[in-house]
Each structure stands twice: as structure tokens, then as C-alpha cells.
Amino acid sequence: MNFDQQIYKAMILMDKGRENDAITCLKNCIEQAGENMLACARAHGILGEVYCELEDYASAKEHFEYLVEHQNTLETLYDDALSEEIENAKKEFTKYEFLRKKYCIR
Numbered sequence: 001m002n003f004d005q006q007i008y009k010a011m012i013l014m015d016k017g018r019e020n021d022a023i024t025c026l027k028n029c030i031e032q033a034g035e036n037m038l039a040c041a042r043a044h045g046i047l048g049e050v051y052c053e054l055e056d057y058a059s060a061k062e063h064f065e066y067l068v069e070h071q072n073t074l075e076t077l078y079d080d081a082l083s084e085e086i087e088n089a090k091k092e093f094t095k096y097e098f099l100r101k102k103y104c105i106r
Contacts, residue, residue, distance in 0.1 A: 003029060003039045010046065019050055026050070041067055041074055045085040052092055064089035 001009070006029045013022035026047045033039035044066040051060035067074070067089035074086065 003033065003036070006032075007042060007046065014050060019054055022050055023047065037070065037074060037077060041070065041085060045089060048089060048092055060092060064092050 006025055010022040010025040010029070013019070013025060026043045029043040030040055030047075033043065044063040048060045048063035048067075051057070051063065067086050071086050
């Protein structure tokens with residue numbers, strides 16, 4: 001199964017309420033992506049969103065941080081292909097920081 005098919009599978013699993021299976025699928029995507037930063041970025045962005053839905057903000061932060069930390073490289077390599085994902089990651093990261101301070105979340 002190629003990367004796009006795995007992402008599609010993860011999205012279907014999420015639609016069916018099988019978030020844990022979707023997480024496993026997305027983590028496999030990251031492992032198999034290797035040096036493909038575009039694939040890693042897409043999987044990290046979706047994983048961050050899944051963890052937010054599950055209110056696991058610490059795990060979400062980890063995946064959004066990947067996008068924020070690699071923003072310059074991703075934008076250089078892929079132009080604006082990931083701009084929406086990066087902006088979403090920044091918003092979610094900011095929201096996480098707010099919740100962490102307000103509710104003493106680690």
C-alpha cells in the first residue's frame with residue numbers, strides 16, 4: 001500500500017471512530033516515509049489533529065512541533081503545498097500552550 005492509500009485508510013478509520021487504528025496507520029506512514037518530508041509532514045499533521053480530537057494534547061503537540069520546526073525546509077522544498085497544514089499546526093500548538101497553562105497539562 002502506498003503512502004496516499006495509507007493516509008486514505010487512516011481517514012476512513014477515523015470516520016468509523018477507530019482512532020487508535022488510524023493512529024497506528026499514520027505512525028506506520030511516518031516510519032515508511034523515510035526521507036520524504038512531504039509524507040512525514042502530512043502524517044504528522046493528521047496525527048496532531050487526531051490526538052486533539054482525543055484530547056491528548058501532549059501527543060498532539062509532538063506532531064504539530066514537527067511541522068513548526070521544519071516549516072522553512074518544508075516551504076522551501078514544497079512551496080505552498082503545506083502552508084495550510086503548517087498554519088493549522090501553529091494554531092493548534094498555540095491552543096495547546098493555552099490549555100497547558102490553564103489546566104496544568106503536561
